[in-house]
Amino acid sequence: MADTAAMNYDIKDRSLADAGHRRISWAAREMPVIRMIRERFQQDKPLAGVRIVACVHVTTETANLALTLRDGGADAVVCASNPLSTQDDVAAALVDEGIPVFAIKGEDNETYYRHINAAIDHKPNIVIDDGADVVSALHRERRDDLAEMFGATEETTTGVVRMRAMEAQGVLEFPVIAVNDADTKHFFDNRYGTGQSTMDGILRATNMLIAGKVVVVAGYGWCGKGIAMRGRGLGGRVLVTEIDPVKALEAAMDGFEVVPMETAAGVGDIFITATGNINVIDRDDFESMKDGAIVANAGHFNSEINIAALEEMAGEGRRELRPFVEEFQVSSNHSVVVLGDGRLINLAAAEGHPASVMDMSFANQALACSYLAEHRQELERRVYNVPTEIDHEIARLKLASMAVEIDVLTDEQREYLESWEHGT
Numbered sequence: 465m466a467d468t469a470a471m472n473y474d475i476k477d478r479s480l481a482d483a484g485h486r487r488i489s490w491a492a493r494e495m496p497v498i499r500m501i502r503e504r505f506q507q508d509k510p511l512a513g514v515r516i517v518a519c520v521h522v523t524t525e526t527a528n529l530a531l532t533l534r535d536g537g538a539d540a541v542v543c544a545s546n547p548l549s550t551q552d553d554v555a556a557a558l559v560d561e562g563i564p565v566f567a568i569k570g571e572d573n574e575t576y577y578r579h580i581n582a583a584i585d586h587k588p589n590i591v592i593d594d595g596a597d598v599v600s601a602l603h604r605e606r607r608d609d610l611a612e613m614f615g616a617t618e619e620t621t622t623g624v625v626r627m628r629a630m631e632a633q634g635v636l637e638f639p640v641i642a643v644n645d646a647d648t649k650h651f652f653d654n655r656y657g658t659g660q661s662t663m664d665g666i667l668r669a670t671n672m673l674i675a676g677k678v679v680v681v682a683g684y685g686w687c688g689k690g691i692a693m694r695g696r697g698l699g700g701r702v703l704v705t706e707i708d709p710v711k712a713l714e715a716a717m718d719g720f721e722v723v724p725m726e727t728a729a730g731v732g733d734i735f736i737t738a739t740g741n742i743n744v745i746d747r748d749d750f751e752s753m754k755d756g757a758i759v760a761n762a763g764h765f766n767s768e769i770n771i772a773a774l775e776e777m778a779g780e781g782r783r784e785l786r787p788f789v790e791e792f793q794v795s796s797n798h799s800v801v802v803l804g805d806g807r808l809i810n811l812a813a814a815e816g817h818p819a820s821v822m823d824m825s826f827a828n829q830a831l832a833c834s835y836l837a838e839h840r841q842e843l844e845r846r847v848y849n850v851p852t853e854i855d856h857e858i859a860r861l862k863l864a865s866m867a868v869e870i871d872v873l874t875d876e877q878r879e880y881l882e883s884w885e886h887g888t
C-alpha cells in the first residue's frame with residue numbers, strides 16, 4: 465500500500481479498498497491487451513513525470529488503465545465523468561495504490577464540478593476526458609492551466625463532437641486525440657459494450673422480462689445499433705427512431721421498424737435513448753405514452769429525456785419504486801417510469817461495459833497518452849484520429865489473446881492491391 469498520508473483525495477470510504485482490489489483483479493483477467501501494455505510501460509516508462517488527469521467513469525476497468533499509466537511513470541489523478549457512475553470500492557482501492565481520486569457515487573452537481581477542479585489543481589500535461597468536461601473547464605474557467613498541457617484524449621462520441629466544434633470555431637488550445645473514433649474503440653465498446661451493458665442496467669434496475677415487449681431505441685449510431693441488436697436478442701420487438709436518413713435506412717435494412725418518435729411514443733413499453741442530443745423524448749411524447757411506460761438513457765448526458773417536463777407534469781405525484789426506478793404520475797390515468805434519473809443506465813444501475821471491450825478502449829487511451837507525450841512538439845491544435853498503426857496493433861494483440869489467427873497478404877496480392885493497371 466502506498467504512503468497516502470499527504471495525499472489529497474475525496475472518496476466515500478477508504479475501508480472499501482479490499483473489495484475494490486479484488487474486483488479490479490477480476491476485471492484484469494479480461495484485459496489482456498492492457499496487461500501487455502502495462503508490462504511494456506513498466507520497462508520503457510513512456511510517461512515518466514507526465515501529469516495526467518483522467519476524468520472517466522471510476523470502474524474496475526478504469527482502475528486497470530490508471531495503474532497502467534502509473535506504471536508507465538505518469539503522475540495520475542482520477543475524477544468522475546458522471547455523478548452516478550463511480551464504484552466507491554474502486555475509488556478506495558486506487559487511493560490505496562497511491563492514485564488520488566475525486567469521486568463519490570451519487571455526488572451532487574456542485575461536488576461533481578468541485579472534484580473536476582480539484583483534479584485540474586494537479587496541473588495536468590495530459591487530460592483523458594470522457595465527455596469533454598475537463599477540456600471545457602480548462603478553456604472556460606481554468607485558462608491559466610492551459611500552458612502546461614501537451615494535449616487531451618477523448619473517450620466518447622459526445623466529447624469528440626464537442627471538441628470538433630471547438631476546433632471548427634478556432635478555440636481549441638491543444639491537440640486532442642479522438643480515441644472514440646478508433647476502430648478498435650467504437651466498433652466494439654460503443655456497439656457490443658453499450659448493447660450488453662444497457663440491457664444489463666435495465667434488467668438489474670427492473671428485473672423485467674424483455675421478451676414480448678416493444679422496445680423503442682432512439683438513435684441508430686454505434687450505441688443504438690448495439691442496443692437494438694441486444695433488445696432483439698432478448699425477444700423484444702424493436703422500433704428505431706432516427707433523424708439521419710442513412711442510419712434510418714441501415715436500421716430498416718437490419719430488419720427494424722423505423723418510425724418517428726411521435727408514433728413510437730404510443731406503442732412502446734421501454735424507451736432507450738442513445739442519440740447524443742437533447743429532449744429526444746419530450747413532453748408530448750410522455751403525454752401519449754402507455755401507462756407504466758419505462759424510459760431510460762444510454763447517451764452520455766442526462767439531457768436526452770426531458771426530465772424537467774416530467775417533473776412539472778407530475779408535481780408531487782412521484783415516488784421511488786425501487787433503486788433507480790422512479791414513477792411519475794403524469795395524468796390521472798397514466799404514469800411514466802424513469803430509470804436512473806435519466807443518466808447513463810449501464811453505469812448507474814449496472815457496472816458499465818464489460819472489461820473485455822474496455823480492454824481495447826483503454827489500450828487506445830494508454831497508447832494515445834504515450835503518443836501525445838512523445839509527439840508533443842509536432843502536434844497542432846487539432847482533433848487527431850488515433851494513428852492507424854496503434855489501432856491495428858491493438859486489434860492484433862486482442863486477436864492473439866483470443867487465439868484467433870488471420871491470413872497474411874502474399875507478395876502477389878500486395879502488388880495487385882497497390883496497382884491500378886490490373887483489370888479483369
Ligand code: ADE
Nearest residue numbers: 521523525526815816817
Ligand atoms: N464507459 C462505459 N463502460 C465503462 C467502464 N466499464 N469503465 C469505464 N468507462 C466506461
